[in-house]
Structure formats: structure tokens, C-alpha cells
Amino acid sequence: MSIGEQNMKSLEAKVVVLGSQGVGKTSVVIRYVGGMFSKAVSPTIGASFFTYKLNLDSYRVKLQVWDTAGQERFRSMAPMYYRKANAAMLLYDITCTDSFYDVKDWVKELKKNVDTPIVMCLLGNKSDLDSGRKVPIEDAEEYAKSIGALFYEVSALKNTGIEDAFLHVAKELIKLYETNPEAGFHVPEQNTSSDIFGSNEPMKLQETNEPVQKQKECGC
Amino acid sequence: MSDLKEAEHQNTSESSDQGEFLEENAPGESENPMLIASDSYENLNYEILDGTSTAQRQTPNTESNETSTGEESNNEEQTETANDVAKKKQEIVPVEEDHDDVNSEHWRSQSKHIFILSEAGKPIYSRHGSEDKLVTIMGVMQALVSFVGDAKDSLRCMIAGDHKFVFLVRDHLLLVGVSSGMDSTHQILLQLTYVYNQVISVLTQSTLCKIFKQRRNYDLRRMLSGAEKFFDNLINLMDSEPGLLLGAVRCLPLDGSVREIIAQSIVQHAKIKDLVFGLIITNNQLIALVRIKKYYLHPMDLHLIMNLVNASESFKTAESWTPLCLPKFDSSGFLQAHISYLDDSCNTCLLLLTVDRESFFTLSDCKSKIKERLLKYNALRAISDSLQKTAYGIQQCGINDLRHFLYKSKSTAQYTSPELEAPYVTQKEKDRLFGLYKYLHHRIHTSGRPLKILFHVGPYETLLGWVTQGFELYAVFGPLVTKTSAIHAVNKLLRWIKREEDRLFILNSVTF
Numbered sequence: 062m063s064i065g066e067q068n069m070k071s072l073e074a075k076v077v078v079l080g081s082q083g084v085g086k087t088s089v090v091i092r093y094v095g096g097m098f099s100k101a102v103s104p105t106i107g108a109s110f111f112t113y114k115l116n117l118d119s120y121r122v123k124l125q126v127w128d129t130a131g132q133e134r135f136r137s138m139a140p141m142y143y144r145k146a147n148a149a150m151l152l153y154d155i156t157c158t159d160s161f162y163d164v165k166d167w168v169k170e171l172k173k174n175v176d177t178p179i180v181m182c183l184l185g186n187k188s189d190l191d192s193g194r195k196v197p198i199e200d201a202e203e204y205a206k207s208i209g210a211l212f213y214e215v216s217a218l219k220n221t222g223i224e225d226a227f228l229h230v231a232k233e234l235i236k237l238y239e240t241n242p243e244a245g246f247h248v249p250e251q252n253t254s255s256d257i258f259g260s261n262e263p264m265k266l267q268e269t270n271e272p273v274q275k276q277k278e279c280g281c
Numbered sequence: 282m283s284d285l286k287e288a289e290h291q292n293t294s295e296s297s298d299q300g301e302f303l304e305e306n307a308p309g310e311s312e313n314p315m316l317i318a319s320d321s322y323e324n325l326n327y328e329i330l331d332g333t334s335t336a337q338r339q340t341p342n343t344e345s346n347e348t349s350t351g352e353e354s355n356n357e358e359q360t361e362t363a364n365d366v367a368k369k370k371q372e373i374v375p376v377e378e379d380h381d382d383v384n385s386e387h388w389r390s391q392s393k394h395i396f397i398l399s400e401a402g403k404p405i406y407s408r409h410g411s412e413d414k415l416v417t418i419m420g421v422m423q424a425l426v427s428f429v430g431d432a433k434d435s436l437r438c439m440i441a442g443d444h445k446f447v448f449l450v451r452d453h454l455l456l457v458g459v460s461s462g463m464d465s466t467h468q469i470l471l472q473l474t475y476v477y478n479q480v481i482s483v484l485t486q487s488t489l490c491k492i493f494k495q496r497r498n499y500d501l502r503r504m505l506s507g508a509e510k511f512f513d514n515l516i517n518l519m520d521s522e523p524g525l526l527l528g529a530v531r532c533l534p535l536d537g538s539v540r541e542i543i544a545q546s547i548v549q550h551a552k553i554k555d556l557v558f559g560l561i562i563t564n565n566q567l568i569a570l571v572r573i574k575k576y577y578l579h580p581m582d583l584h585l586i587m588n589l590v591n592a593s594e595s596f597k598t599a600e601s602w603t604p605l606c607l608p609k610f611d612s613s614g615f616l617q618a619h620i621s622y623l624d625d626s627c628n629t630c631l632l633l634l635t636v637d638r639e640s641f642f643t644l645s646d647c648k649s650k651i652k653e654r655l656l657k658y659n660a661l662r663a664i665s666d667s668l669q670k671t672a673y674g675i676q677q678c679g680i681n682d683l684r685h686f687l688y689k690s691k692s693t694a695q696y697t698s699p700e701l702e703a704p705y706v707t708q709k710e711k712d713r714l715f716g717l718y719k720y721l722h723h724r725i726h727t728s729g730r731p732l733k734i735l736f737h738v739g740p741y742e743t744l745l746g747w748v749t750q751g752f753e754l755y756a757v758f759g760p761l762v763t764k765t766s767a768i769h770a771v772n773k774l775l776r777w778i779k780r781e782e783d784r785l786f787i788l789n790s791v792t793f
């Protein structure tokens with residue numbers, strides 16, 4: 062990279078990772094952000110927050126990654142994490158058909174509730190378990206195309222595809238920003254607030270949450 | 282203590298007279314508490330009967346109520362209804378299929394079972410075995426409860442041999458505790474209430490009710506998937522941690538000045554609109570709690586927070602942002618919790634609880650600043666030092682023949698006790714000691730008439746329980762101690778606790 066530090070532009074983007082319980086969201090994020098894999102990873106509670114910085118073209122990109130919990134009871138909380146997201150990583154487990162169907166529900170929900178442009182990336186995880194494959198790669202490819210999403214098969218265990226997928230997402234984010242600077246990105250030079258959620262309306266103490274009726278867990 | 286009444290039983294004497302502790306304030310007492318100082322144990326009865334929460338109800342006469350749950354000491358309370366349903370049970374049981382866990386020796390030999398099922402009899406949780414394989418027995422439990430319910434009565438307790446069966450019906454859920462241990466009916470009821478509150482803590486009461494209103498037959502396991510370990514962990518905690526029985530929390534021993542630095546760090550850097558509670562906990566002990574002036578934390582909610590942190594490895598990986606319902610605070614809605622560890626070894630956990638769902642990044646900044654300040658003033662070091670060394674041994678109190686004690690300061694809802702030492706080091710002995718405390722606690726609290734002092738000579742140790750306006754004290758002595766010397770000894774102990782109170786208790790409630 063030949064561009065001097067001072068000429069780099071900064072871009073902060075919010076990435077939300079969605080998918081059913083146990084498909085490997087945390088494993089993929091930890092592989093990418095921390096460069097490792099742990100067999101003993103625990104189920105996520107609520108959502109975990111990670112940041113990752115990379116330099117790409119003339120940009121210093123900071124990814125703010127929300128690794129959400131797949132457990133059913135957190136389903137109704139999801140909007141809090143995908144609201145104002147610039148990119149969504151949609152994970153399924155290639156050995157579990159239900160988890161692939163769940164992704165389709167997520168996509169419908171995002172289309173309905175997110176009105177800013179968003180980069181979508183479909184990820185078929187656990188590609189190392191090819192012998193137990195239930196979701197044909199062609200089906201996933203075709204689906205990704207139909208919704209205009211990027212697509213990769215990855216393995217957090219074997220560390221395949223993950224780096225490429227995130228890099229591709231980052232490229233698309235830059236593209237999106239250049240063609241549409243108003244698309245809800247946070248550009249540090251222009252705004253010193255670190256709260257990219259935007260509005261700060263206080264919630265009422267007596268707030269009740271909504272019940273969830275849909276079945277969302279991976280039935281494998 | 283010359284006016285102690287004559288011993289009624291051969292080896293137990295009871296008294297409803299006030300003890301002679303003369304100091305003005307009980308050790309660990311505070312005019313300015315931060316936890317709700319309800320005597321939650323006695324209020325529990327009211328709460329179950331009429332559904333109001335102890336937080337709102339300031340019952341003044343906690344000393345004089347007669348409990349109405351079935352007690353094993355009272356034969357009449359093995360009611361006719363219980364006998365009727367026991368008969369019915371015998372008719373149903375033989376239908377069990379062979380692969381049911383019920384037939385496994387291992388399952389049967391467990392000393393405490395806890396079950397959660399829906400009103401419709403659908404299994405939701407079982408502490409031992411898989412609830413899938415316990416469909417039949419859960420069906421029986423549901424039948425028993427609805428059978429008695431049909432007669433406009435409610436099934437509270439059944440005694441069968443050395444097993445107690447205790448039932449609690451709350452909001453479409455049926456909770457059942459079965460114990461062959463030292464737990465009294467009332468104590469099992471308290472445990473079931475904790476488990477019920479754990480359900481509320483992950484779902485909220487409104488969601489729970491809404492779900493079952495929509496579908497009576499709903500399989501709640503779907504919504505609780507992943508929360509099983511919270512129940513497991515909580516029930517284990519109740520078997521080992523006296524705080525849940527006492528309705529009190531233990532504080533990490535620290536110098537008053539260090540406590541002040543820690544609390545001030547939270548106040549200075551987390552004074553954020555809509556932040557309700559900021560707290561630091563470690564290993565089931567409270568280090569600091571800062572609150573908005575008009576809100577208090579209930580010890581039961583604090584125990585659920587500790588349980589959440591204990592049972593969730595995931596908080597060790599990254600900063601987390603999760604909804605959390607505190608049933609005593611507001612059972613109808615979620616607070617949003619920013620949860621992170623302050624040290625690399627993941628012992629010291631900071632929780633910032635807010636009603637503002639959008640404030641993650643603000644709170645994340647607060648966390649960094651709090652950590653910075655704690656490092657600057659060596660407070661994190663002080664915490665890890667205190668964690669490293671044992672809190673204190675019984676010898677430090679300098680009282681002959683005193684083996685162990687639990688001391689609860691009522692006004693602050695905090696308790697202290699020394700480390701477990703010989704002979705209470707094996708699991709069996711630890712359990713036995715906890716059993717003694719349960720017995721003593723039960724006798725003091727749920728006797729037919731209010732007791733202030735109870736002296737009990739057992740085969741291996743002598744017990745003294747003493748309850749006053751300001752404190753509850755449960756002390757375990759060697760077997761040969763006399764009543765007079767035991768009373769003399771606890772007075773000496775109270776003076777020791779008084780001297781140490783700054784280190785053992787959080788006496789100053791800090792607000793934003």
C-alpha cells in the first residue's frame with residue numbers, strides 16, 4: 062500500500078452476524094478477529110461485540126461486528142443489533158437444512174425492517190464436514206444470487222474462506238460508501254460521537270417485550 | 282441470659298426473649314442500605330399466597346406470622362387431600378415405560394429433584410435425567426395438582442417416607458421440588474421461587490403469560506433452550522451458598538478506602554442517563570454497587586445476576602450486550618446489560634444495567650474509563666489479592682470452640698461467614714454442616730411461635746441460633762459447649778464482627 066497514512070480515509074461500518082443456534086457464528090468471528098478456533102466455545106448470550114481494523118485500498122476500515130445469539134429467546138431482540146447495520150453476514154450450517162431455511166427468514170426480516178442499503182453475505186459454515194452435507198452448494202449459490210448477496214462456503218475449524226469473505230464484504234462496504242455516502246456509515250472525521258446507533262430516545266422503564274411465535278432453532 | 286426459658290426438649294432450648302447484645306447498632310448495620318432489606322424468607326409466604334412482591338410490601342410484623350405451608354413437624358398437615366392424591370398416584374405409576382429415567386437407580390438416589398412443567402403438564406425442565414424421559418411422572422404431578430385444584434384446594438406439600446414433595450404454581454407454570462435432605466418445606470418453596478424467578482429473568486413475566494395465553498400447550502423448552510444451565514447452576518448454588526437461604530449477599534472483604542475508590546470510579550465514569558445499576562461482582566461476592574437514588578436492588582435479583590455471570594462462559598470472550606429481567610425490580614420488562622470483565626483472568630465482572638437499549642457504545646466507553654481508574658489506583662490489584670487469600674478463618678475471631686457461623690445484617694441484606702475448615706472440608710461434611718444450618722434456620726423461622734434464641738445440642742456439634750431486630754446469627758460449636766458459654770462466645774463474636782464491619786460489609790450505599 063503506497064498511500065501515506067495521512068491520505069487514508071477512515072470508514073467505520075457495522076456488521077451484524079445472524080443465523081440459528083450453533084451454526085458457528087461465534088467460531089467464525091473469533092477465527093477472523095482472533096485468528097483461532099476453540100472446540101469449547103460457549104453459546105452466545107445476547108450479543109458479543111468485536112472490532113476489527115483493516116486497511117483496504119485508500120481506506121482504513123474499522124468493522125464493528127455484532128455476533129448475535131441464535132437462541133430462540135433472543136430472536137425478538139435481533140432488530141436492536143441489525144438496525145443501522147451496513148452489512149449482514151448470514152450464517153447457516155451446511156450439514157443442517159433447517160439452518161439454511163432460517164437464513165431465508167432472516168433475509169425476509171431484514172428486507173422488511175432495514176431501509177438503508179445493506180451488504181449481505183451468505184456463509185455456509187462447517188465446510189469441513191462435507192460428508193454430512195445437507196445443503197447443496199448450487200442451491201445456496203442460486204439463492205445468494207436471487208437476493209443479491211455474496212456467497213462463500215467457509216470453515217471456522219479449517220480456516221477456509223473466512224478471510225476472503227470478510228475482505229469481500231469490506232470491499233463492498235467501501236463501494237457502497239463511495240456510491241452512497243449517506244448510507245448510514247460512520248465516518249470518524251465528520252462526527253466525533255462513537256454512538257453509531259444514532260437516535261438516543263430513552264426507553265420507558267415499564268417497556269414490555271414482544272413474544273415470539275416462530276420456530277427458529279436448528280432442528281438437526 | 283438468666284431468663285432463658287426452660288428447655289422443652291431434652292436437648293433443645295428455645296426462647297422468645299431478646300438476647301443481651303447491648304451495642305447500639307448491630308454489626309454491619311447501616312442506615313443507608315443499597316439492597317432491599319426485606320426479610321424475604323418470612324415474606325415469602327405472603328408473596329406466594331397473594332402474589333404481591335416483597336419489594337413493594339413492607340410487612341411490619343415479620344416476627345409473628347404463623348406459616349401455613351405444610352410442615353413435617355406437624356402431623357395434621359399431611360392433609361387428607363395429600364393422602365387422597367397419594368392413592369391416585371399409586372394407580373398411575375405402574376404405567377411407566379421401561380426406558381423412563383424414573384426406573385434408574387442413579388436417578389432415584391439423587392437427594393434433590395427440581396421439575397418445571399407447564400400447567401398443561403408438558404415437561405419443561407428436570408434437574409436430573411432428561412425431561413423427555415420423565416413425561417409420565419410429570420403427568421402424575423400435574424394430575425395431583427389439578428385433582429386437588431378441582432376441589433378448590435391447593436396442593437402444597439406431600440410427605441412420602443423421607444421424601445418431601447413441594448409444589449408451587451405460578452403463572453401457568455408448575456414447579457415441583459423433591460428432597461430427601463434437610464430442607465424444610467418452606468425452604469424448598471423458597472428454592473422453587475428462585476427457580477421461577479430464573480424463568481422470569483430470561484423471559485419476563487409478560488412474555489411468559491402471553492405465550493401461554495396464546496397457546497396453552499406451548500412447549501416452553503423452545504424459549505428456554507440454552508437456559509437450562511442457568512437452572513442447573515442456580516440449584517447447585519442453592520445447595521452450597523447460604524446467601525440464597527438467608528436472603529443476603531456476601532461481599533468481598535476489602536478495606537473501606539479501596540471500596541470507596543471502586544464505587545467512586547463507577548460514579549465518576551458511568552453517570553449516564555438511564556443507567557440504573559452499576560455493579561462489580563466476583564465469584565458470587567459483591568464488590569461494589571452503585572444505583573440511581575430511587576431504586577434499590579433486591580438480594581434475590583442480585584443472586585440471579587451472579588448466577589447469569591457464573592453460568593455464561595461467553596462473557597469472557599468479548600463485551601456483551603444482553604437483555605436481562607430482574608423479577609423483583611420489574612418482572613414485566615427487560616433491562617439491558619453491558620457485561621464485561623475487568624481483568625485478564627476474568628474474575629472481576631462489571632455490569633452496567635440500563636433502560637436505554639441504544640447506549641452500548643456509551644457504556645463501552647464508561648467501562649474503559651472505569652477500568653483505567655481502577656488500574657491507576659491499584660484497586661484491581663487489591664481485588665485480586667483479596668480473592669487470592671482466604672477471607673478469614675475462624676481462629677481469627679479468637680473464640681474457643683466456635684467452629685463456624687453465618688451472620689446476616691438484616692438492614693443491609695448482607696452476610697458474612699468464615700472459610701470452611703476441618704472438619705468441614707469433604708463434600709459430605711460440607712453438606713452436613715449446611716444441613717445443620719438449614720435445620721437451625723428452619724427451627725428459628727418456622728416454629729409455631731416466634732423464636733429469638735435456639736440452643737440445640739447435637740451428636741457432633743452444638744448449635745446456637747439468635748435472631749434480633751438487627752441481625753440473624755447461626756453459630757456452630759463443638760459438642761461440649763454449655764449454653765452460658767455459647768452465649769458468652771457469640772457476644773464476643775458480635776464484637777469481633779463489629780470491629781471488622783468495614784472490611785466485611787458494604788455500609789455505604791453509593792448513588793449516581
Ligand SMILES: Nc1nc2c(ncn2[C@@H]2O[C@H](COP(=O)(O)OP(=O)(O)OP(=O)(O)O)[C@@H](O)[C@H]2O)c(=O)[nH]1
Binds near residue numbers: 101187190216
Ligand atoms: N466441524 C466444525 N465445527 C464447527 C465449525 N464452526 C463451529 N463449529 C462448532 O459448532 C458449535 C457451535 O459453534 P458456535 O460458534 O458456538 O455457534 P454459534 O452460531 O455462535 O451459536 P450461538 O451463539 O448459540 O448462536 C461448536 O461446537 C463449534 O465447535 C466448523 O467450521 N467446523
Ligand SMILES: [Mg+2]
Binds near residue numbers: 088104129131
Ligand atoms: Mg455464538
